Amino acid sequence: MNYAxxxxxxxxxxxxxxxxxxxxxxYFNLNRIFITE
Structure with missing residues (x-):
């Protein structure tokens, strides 16, 4: 039981x-897109 x-x-x-x-x-990719634009 404990193992399971x-x-x-x-x-x-x-x-x-x-x-x-x-x-x-x-989230990181969205931030990178917003920062570049």
Whole structure:
């Protein structure tokens, strides 16, 4: 049970990190576009 909970936690952390990383790249690209224009 504890091992399964640990794997689920790592899985959710990986999803959360990938989503925030993706959103950060979109935000950074939008800022770069607005700054150049």
């Amino acid at each position: 909970y640990h794997n689920m936690f790592l899985y959710f952390m990986k999803i959360l990190f990938s989503k925030t990383y993706y959103l950060y790249h979109i």
